[in-house]
Amino acid sequence: MTWSYRPALDGARTLAVYLVVLFHAGLSWADGGFIGVDLFFVLSGFLVSTILYGELADRGHLDLVRFYDRRVRRLLPAAVVLVVVVSLVGVLVLSAADRGPMAGDARAALLYYANWHFMAQSNDYFGSTVVDSSLFLHFWSLSIEEQFYFLFPVLLLVLHRVDRRWRHATPVVLGALLVASVALQRWWAPQDANHAYYGTETRFYQLLAGVLLALWLHRRRAAGRQGMPGAVPATLAGAVIVVVLAGSWLDLSPSWRGLASTVGALLLVGGLSGEQVHVAARPFTFPPVVYLGKISYGTYLWHWPIIVLLGQAIDPPAWQFALLVVALSTAVAAASYTMLETPIRSRRLAPSRRLPAVLAGLAASLVTALLVVPPVMAATQPVALKGNGLLESGPDNTTGPPPELDYARLTSYREAPVRECRPRDLDPCRLVTGEDGPHVFVLGDSQAREMEPTLRMLAHEKHFNLTMLSLDACAWPPGVFNLVSPVPVRERCERLRSGFWDTIVEKEPIDLLLLIQQDRSAKLFDGTLTDSLEGKPVDDNGRLLVESTDKALARLDELGIPTVVEQSLWLPPEDANPMACLSGAKDVAQCRVPIARTDSALDSAYLVNAETRKNIHRVDLNPIFCPNAPICDAVLDGIPVWRDSRHIYAKLQEDKREQIWDAITATGVLDDQR
Template sequence: MSWSYRPALDGLRTIAVYLVLLFHTGLPVAGGGFVGVDLFFVLSGFLVSNVILSEIDRTGTLRIGKFYSRRVRRLLPAAVAVVVATCAVFVLISSVTRRLPLIGDAQAALLYVANWRFLAQSSDYFATDVEESPFLHFWSLAIEEQFYFVFPILLLLLTKATRRWGWALLAALGALFALSLGSQLYWAQVDTNHAYYGTDARLYQLLAGVLLTVALRTWHVQVRRRTAELLAVGGLVLLLVLGSGLPPLSPSWRGIGAMVASVLLIAGLSLRDDGVLARGLARPVPVFLGRISYGTYLWHWPVILVLEEVLVVSPKIVAVLAVGVATGLAAASYEVLEMPIRKNGFLDRFQWNTAVTGVAVSALVAVTLVPWALQLDRKPALAALDSASGVAGVATGKPTRLPADVDWAKVEDDIGDEGSCSAADVARCTVVDGSGPHVLLVGDSQAQMLVPMFESIAEKHDLRLSLNVQAGCPWQEGLANKKSSEKEAQKCEDGRVGWYDEVLPELDPDVVVLVSRPRDEPQWARTIVRRDGREQPLEQMTAETSRETLAKVEKVADDTVLVERMIMPETFDPDECLTSASEPSACAVPVPLGTSPTDALYIAAAAEDPALHTVDLNPAFCPGAPVCQPVVGGEIVWRDDHHVTAQYAVSRRDQVWKLLEKTGVFGAAG
């Protein structure tokens, strides 16, 4: 098969991009629409390898500088424009606290490492939900660019090395395909996020397109029109079924199926261009939409996020608006920006210089303009105050003032410290080695935010302090948090299962302080489970596993202190509120009424067992009750909707110590 332009393949891009767009709007009919990305990958591998092999056949070699120059001129201008425009829009509609995490996302997008950025964030308990990032969709473009950077040289070397043996090129590429597919299947069992974002686990789709190119060029396949039509239509039907989300498949197997569908579809359209489907896709409208599909893909996700930010409408309305706006922006970008740069004859003279300059401009924008814009501390001009639906307007008592020049990045990062140890290295648990009573702090991220405070208390009162603290990990040995990533879940299991039997006796603390975020709301019933697999109501599960763990703790420690629920905003982000509201008092949080199920469990257990004690730290952290101010003594109180800042906790250490002393355990311990 000799390569020539096939307009139907441009039309195929149209199907791919709108599958992704409809999926991102949340339409049920496109519940698996992310397979459009899989189609893009296979099609990219097919097209780029055809371009490379055609040049090698024609000239005997590949001008690498010219290839890179074409890629840079094709991809970077639109990408930089979208990143800059997105930063500008989000300055208008979002608070600085929401924008700060986006700096790294935008930089990773411009440097084409976004997939690794989002993979790292998926294992970070405190990372902003990646689905809130307007740069999320750059993960797939990053994989393609990484492929484009390495593959031309690799294919050139393989072509030269296997010139006498046509089958050897297929064999070598097939081996790479098998390795990547094996990586996908492995990570699908170990870490689904890596299976989705990892370059190694996704290359098989690009290589499937390359293998199709080499196979068609090597074997010169000739088929009847009906056969080609059956291949193309069969592939399209399979792709659309997978894109509907109806088959109950994992993302990994759905992606493998989409790869097979894409190969069939592209093969059918490439072998014969006179079929009904090929002619339909080659019509002017789908061809034009396919040519601007790169821009549509770049624009669609930030457009959807903005629409959802400023409008309260159904996914259908969002879909209609997103299609119109993203397509319009892409068409304008294609005509005004992309094509003039791609067709500029002057730039053809400076191939390597053009490539290097383009990358340098992208990097310069990443390190200068992006952080400058997203760090601007200004109130959103277009977005409504999120707290208006929560607590704004409550009677707040004494007014508060926001400190000048708050370092919001520092506030967002003020998460406290983790700490744990194994039976092989028990000493690692101890962080303050005082001569007084030995206190062990155990818990999740709410314990983590208190670690610097407990360290300060231990140093001041000559206590010995040890830790078993890990974000997202309940102190109950028998509970697992399905909301955690695979890496976090494994870390939690290592730090809890068997720890109370093996490590706790070696530590031999006098007092164990247990702190966890109460998980009483109905939504937690879907994510908090028993490690042994038994299904129980959330309250019963919490009660049983709490009693089981407390029994193990009491075998070792003289006293156990259960920290009751700490007052948190829960329904809104107080820092975003502070950067948006005219007065900090609008972001105050009322003291909740009643006793939570977890607190009731603690109080009942303490009433029955003299070695168990409860402590309410809210009088220390909320001195203005019944309303808790977001700024106390010049300190920002909360870093998000369910954590105080570690710095604020340290500032309240004396008040907390008085509350701990009232339990009576520290005078008696040791």
């Protein structure tokens, strides 16, 4: 019953890891290469459970301490070394602002809850670019595996005892868990693709599929039958399914692709698991292929940080970049395997020393996550970033050293919470009450949220009452939905907007309505908007926004509600992050950015409505934040201008609040209130 080493399964690891590497390196023909992770999951479930089934059959019990000792020594040392080394390198090449959120990413990686950590970030309006650029993003899949390794042996031990009374307990329970996981995968996929992809419960089915395959083969061997029937056609079919799904030929969602790739992985792993090497398995047993599979853990660990860090320095054609990433990640993995992983794994420990080894490994991971990485990531930037210092500037542009600020905190801390209230209970959104002046009502997205502290101050200083509704990624005109947001977030947006447009606007006494949102008619947002909760992308964002804006403003005008629409803010180019630049620059002049001042379709709609409707006004705050346009400084009066590439820093808005209020009142919107 003893399980012996199968070199072909290491060959399958090679296929899995390089599919992922090529996908992450950006090769267009490997658009589905992320299914390499699916193959890893099936392999992991198969191999771990095969070993555990054999131990139960031979000894009648599981040595959990021995199992966890092997897992800890196999996985933790290489992960800890990677996190420390990558953090140190990050200090040299990344700004403090870019590194700030990564301390939390590293902590999640080393404590193996990275999948939930990155799921939370990717569901946040600001999270997508942060997630994509994190040096530790790839730990999401390792976290799911570790969670499986922690839970499964205990479950198997319980099921083994139940099996003594009912022999079918193990396959029935594991099969039920697999079906439940598949159901959750399919339920979450249309609701929240991020949850479907990163969730533990939505990906366990792939590990459980490997577990059930191993159980089936284990019981076949116990009955005197050898291997998987039809191993050659199964191997060929499995390899073809995996390779086809890894390409860009099929238009499948990640969810359906993952389900199909699990079937392919089961066929491939089952076909390669026999003791005899058949003709279809020979390519997987070629010695260099087997060796690359043995070092695949290190290759996976190192390839993503290499991609992120190399991308900061070079921009070659995709195929050249992919070759470089493959070469570097393989070389580093080989060194890690030889000098670190093998010596630690191969060392034999007495049974009495296994538990201390497990605890020591966990302690090392915990100490690194909590005490080592955070101060490293917060270290002073030693190398000045290349900025935009060659931009022409006028005599009034700012120069001098950047302000001394905690840039890492500034890029990860929000000044105000989301404000979402139902019409029947607006009290949580009434921020200032009891003043003698008018009632100002604010409706908007994350840009309104960033402005909340300024409006609070103004309300107290100018003696007006303030109510605010704000939700990230939620445009204020009805009938506009952001496809980047998962369905639950779109539903929240619809509840907030419908509450305002169906009830509040009719019943709430509003003396000034301030509407704030990001310009989603820009090219950057092509393909991201729809006109229904679960609709398809519209062909023309500008047309959708203009039509919905015109209808909303026409209704406000008919109701006689004095309304001010904020002109779209000038923002840096998408590939520029002035805050990150400032955190590493020697002079603020390095971080100036050019601004295109062309009115978008949405801004043109604001202008037309303001000129043709009595109660609609438009305010342009851009000259306050960029007085030297078309070249904008990254610092004004010692304060950074942008919090990130899409938001004016709240502290600057507070500093400029008198100018902001003067600009609003200059529209004449409050003339009747005086």
